[in-house]
Amino acid sequence: MKSVIAEHLVKTYRNGEVKALDDLSLDVEEGTVLSVLGPNGAGKTTTVRILATLLKPDSGIATVAGIDVIKHPDKVRELIGLSGQYAAVDETLTGWDNLVMFGRLYHLGKAASIKRAEDLLERFSLTDSARRPIKTYSGGMRRRLDLAASLIVQPKVLFLDEPTTGLDPRGRQEMWEVIQELVKGGVTLLLTTQYLEEADQLADEITVIDHGKVIARGTSDALKKQVGGERLEITVENVDIAKTQEIVSRISASATHTDIRTISAPVTTGSIALMEALRALDEAKIHPLDIGLKRPSLDDVFLSLTGHVAEEVVTEPVKKKRGGKK
Amino acid sequence: MKYVISDVMTITKRQLLQLARIPEVLVFSTIQPVMFVLLFRFVFGGSISTGQPGGYVQLLMPGIFVQTVAFTLAATAVGLAEDMKKGLIDRFRSLPISRGAVVIGRTFGDALLNILVLTVMAAAGYAVGWRPTAGSLSIALAFLFLFMFGYALSWIGIYVGLAVKEARTVQSVGFLVTFPLTFLSNAFAPTTGMPKALQYFAEWNPVSTMVAACRQLFGLKNEFGATASSWPSQHPLETSLLYMVLLMVVFIPLSIRKYKNTSN
Numbered sequence: 001m002k003s004v005i006a007e008h009l010v011k012t013y014r015n016g017e018v019k020a021l022d023d024l025s026l027d028v029e030e031g032t033v034l035s036v037l038g039p040n041g042a043g044k045t046t047t048v049r050i051l052a053t054l055l056k057p058d059s060g061i062a063t064v065a066g067i068d069v070i071k072h073p074d075k076v077r078e079l080i081g082l083s084g085q086y087a088a089v090d091e092t093l094t095g096w097d098n099l100v101m102f103g104r105l106y107h108l109g110k111a112a113s114i115k116r117a118e119d120l121l122e123r124f125s126l127t128d129s130a131r132r133p134i135k136t137y138s139g140g141m142r143r144r145l146d147l148a149a150s151l152i153v154q155p156k157v158l159f160l161d162e163p164t165t166g167l168d169p170r171g172r173q174e175m176w177e178v179i180q181e182l183v184k185g186g187v188t189l190l191l192t193t194q195y196l197e198e199a200d201q202l203a204d205e206i207t208v209i210d211h212g213k214v215i216a217r218g219t220s221d222a223l224k225k226q227v228g229g230e231r232l233e234i235t236v237e238n239v240d241i242a243k244t245q246e247i248v249s250r251i252s253a254s255a256t257h258t259d260i261r262t263i264s265a266p267v268t269t270g271s272i273a274l275m276e277a278l279r280a281l282d283e284a285k286i287h288p289l290d291i292g293l294k295r296p297s298l299d300d301v302f303l304s305l306t307g308h309v310a311e312e313v314v315t316e317p318v319k320k321k322r323g324g325k326k
Numbered sequence: 327m328k329y330v331i332s333d334v335m336t337i338t339k340r341q342l343l344q345l346a347r348i349p350e351v352l353v354f355s356t357i358q359p360v361m362f363v364l365l366f367r368f369v370f371g372g373s374i375s376t377g378q379p380g381g382y383v384q385l386l387m388p389g390i391f392v393q394t395v396a397f398t399l400a401a402t403a404v405g406l407a408e409d410m411k412k413g414l415i416d417r418f419r420s421l422p423i424s425r426g427a428v429v430i431g432r433t434f435g436d437a438l439l440n441i442l443v444l445t446v447m448a449a450a451g452y453a454v455g456w457r458p459t460a461g462s463l464s465i466a467l468a469f470l471f472l473f474m475f476g477y478a479l480s481w482i483g484i485y486v487g488l489a490v491k492e493a494r495t496v497q498s499v500g501f502l503v504t505f506p507l508t509f510l511s512n513a514f515a516p517t518t519g520m521p522k523a524l525q526y527f528a529e530w531n532p533v534s535t536m537v538a539a540c541r542q543l544f545g546l547k548n549e550f551g552a553t554a555s556s557w558p559s560q561h562p563l564e565t566s567l568l569y570m571v572l573l574m575v576v577f578i579p580l581s582i583r584k585y586k587n588t589s590n
Contacts, residue, residue, distance in 0.1 A: 052420050077422040088413035092344045101343075104336040105421050107329050133347055149417070 003157050003188040004028040004051060009060035011046050011212075020046040021057065022212035028157070028205075033189040035203030037196065037302075043212040044192035045085060048161045051190065052082045065156045081150030084161025084192070088146065089134055095121060095145050096130040102149045120148040124178065140171030144178060151182075158182070160191045164198060176201055196299050210306050227296045227304045228266060232273055234281070235262045235290040244288075247280045261289070330424040337418075337431025341405075342438065355401070356443050359394040360450045366390065366514060367454045387447075387456045388468075388540035389513030392533055394447060395440055395476030396508055400500025402436045402483030407493040410588075426582040433480040440476045444469060460545030468543035471566060475536050478570045481577035488584045513537045529556050532569040538562035 004027060011021040021043045028034040036044050049055040051062055053073035062069045064076045089098045099120055103113025121130045124144040134142060143163060150158060163179065164172040179202055183189060193199055199206045200220050208216040208223070216223060232252065236244045244263055251273050252265035267273035274293055281288055345352045363386075371382040406429070409415050418428045448456075448469075458465050483500070490496045510524060511517070511533040517525050528534050539562040541547075558565040 049416075054416055054419055074422060077420060080420065082417070082420040085413070088417055090340060090344070090414055091412065092347050093340065094347070097340075097343055097347075101336055101340050102421070105333060105418070105423050107332070107422075 001030045002027045003030040004034070004062075004064055004190055006047065006051060006062040007060055009047065009050060009057045009062065011043075011050065011055070011057050019212050021050075021060075024060075024209065024212055024214055026207045026214060026217070028188055028190050030188050031186050032204040033183055033191060033202055035199035035206045036190065036192040036209060037194070037199045037206050038192075038209040039194055042209045044194075044209065045161055046212075047209075048082070048084070048159050048190070048192055052080055052159050053077055078153075079156040081152075081155030081158045082161070083143075083146045083150040084159070084163055085165060089142075089149055091135040092133055094131050094133055095126050095137070098134065098145065099148060099152070102152050106152045108152070116152055120151060124148050138171065139167050140174050143167065143171070143175055147175075147178065155187065157188045157190065160189065162192055162194065164193070164195065172198075196297060196302065208302065208305060216301070216305050223301045224296045227301045229295075230267055230270055231264050231294045231296075232267045232277060233262060233264045233290070233292055233294050234277065234288050236281075236286055236288050237261070240286045243284055244281065244286060247284060247286075248277065250280070251276055264294075267293070330427060333423045333427035334431045334434060337428055338434040338438070341432065341435030345439070352439075352442075355439065356446045359390060359443060359447045362390050362393070363387070363447060363450045363454060370514065381455070383451070383455045384457070384544075384546055385541065386514065387451045387458075388537050388544060388546075389508075389511075390451075391444065391447060391472050391540060392475065392536045393504075393508040393513055394443060395472050396479060396504045396533060397500075398436055398440060398476040399479040399483040399486070399504055400497060401439075402432060402480040403487035403490070403496045403500050404493050405436070406432060406484060406487030407491055407496040410487070410491055411493055415588075425586055429484045429581060429585045433477060433484065436480050436483075437473065437477045440473060444472060458544035460543060464543045464545065468540045471536065471539055471543065471563075474570050475532075475566070478573040478577075481574060481581050484581040485577055485584055488581065488588050507531060507533050511537060529558050532566065534558070535562045535565040535569065539566045 006027070007025045009021045009024045010019075012019050024043060024047060026034065026036065026047070036047060038044050046055065050057050051064060051069060053069050053076050056070060065079050067075050067079070069076050090101070093101070096117055099117030100113045103116050104110070108116060118127075118130075121127045124147070126141060126145060126148070129137060129141060134145060137145065147160070147163065150160075160179070164175045167175060176198070179189070179191070183202070189202075191199075191202060203220065205219055206217065206223060207214055216226065218226070232248065234244055234248065238261060241261060241263070248263050248265050252267050254266060256264055269276075270293060274291070278288075278291065281291075366386050366389075367383050371386070406415075415428065458468075460468075486499060487496055490499055510520075510528050511531045512528060513533060517528040517534070520528060535558050538559065542562060
């Protein structure tokens, strides 16, 4: 069963001048993680905002847990959790204050709100900082608290909008562990990210979007296959390059130089090709500086799908002009 | 819908908690009006002759009370704009809470702060010689008027905050509106010295009618107006009440609607 369905979403800003979403469709299978991957301004946040009932699309339909988000936003709000870039907590209050407040707003009783807040603080290793204002928290702690706030009532569907943007590597790693923990618990998760590695790590399925359109979808593996399979990469001393090229061309038809000391060749037999190459190099008394099988990264995927690397595009309006309703 | 009251209370409580967590806000929001009381009392107090028993401070206090509650407009607007900018409003809007609870809660929070500010100012006024002569019921009514005026303006603040969105701009807009309104009035000096056109403006200015109403309720003669024969000068209580009702009737539904339709 699909927990989230979006069909033909269109959203324009500034009276149609800027197309944030251009006929975007996606869906998330119940109990799985979908990562919406794309550069800044691709339409990720707009998509999440529509699905989380914060924004109405110009056209198109969307359902969450089978409920129409446009017609019954109130019902949808009871079933979702939202955390990320734009949904935040009160920074002047303590972590404890915030979670208790959100508990009350989810209409848990007073005692139940406190109990839930303390459980969540414990679970996200925030008990020690519970009584400190959020503004004294590190970036990672803040995101964890934000995530905790979206889990007050076990949501049917969780939306995480760029949960690790702006975090340092350690904070990101911690956040990933927390999310992976959640996923094990069986939550349906839609996660947006501009980090290819993050999608690869966390998602069952990836939808790549660019300029408000879906440009590819599938599992991480499928996407990588779409770009091309594994490649054998060998780096040798300059003097050995010609000989190496000859050896590799026996294994793969289209060996290419990636730089003057490295040869890269698509292979279909994986580790067998690797061993074959090693044996041949050994016989030729060539000692490679580096040798390995390389699977295409999601960066490669993005490059081959969009023709540009996954970097910021500046079509998204930085600041909304007056009158243009968002 | 059955949770409206609980939702509003939670949001209001959040604002009070904020004050508890950052007491500086509380200190500065009371210091400023107290400073105004002292400055006006001792800078102008000596040079403005009033003909009222008790001197300038009797006329001044109602003026400063009204000016202070008028700043609620900016305070509400800035607070809301900041919440929006930080994404807190989006969080609230993604929750299954009753519509309007977030903005109603904010107006309540700001109103409660006003009670405290008015109390501190009254004490400061008393310390520098302010002595209302009316009966306690009448004085209580004056404070009720001040409270309600601040509350009504809070709803304009909600609208301004939602419409302008950028906290710093909101602050400027708030002051651009409230400063001329408080000074183009009878709050600090008689309007008779103003050019004719401004006198008319000052007469109908809700700040003037509020100040006149409060002076009356505190037991002063109704004066300091421009042409004493004009309707708002003659009926400051009625005019002020009318303004407050009008503001609330227009801006409460308008602001709640705006809130529902607003997103960043």
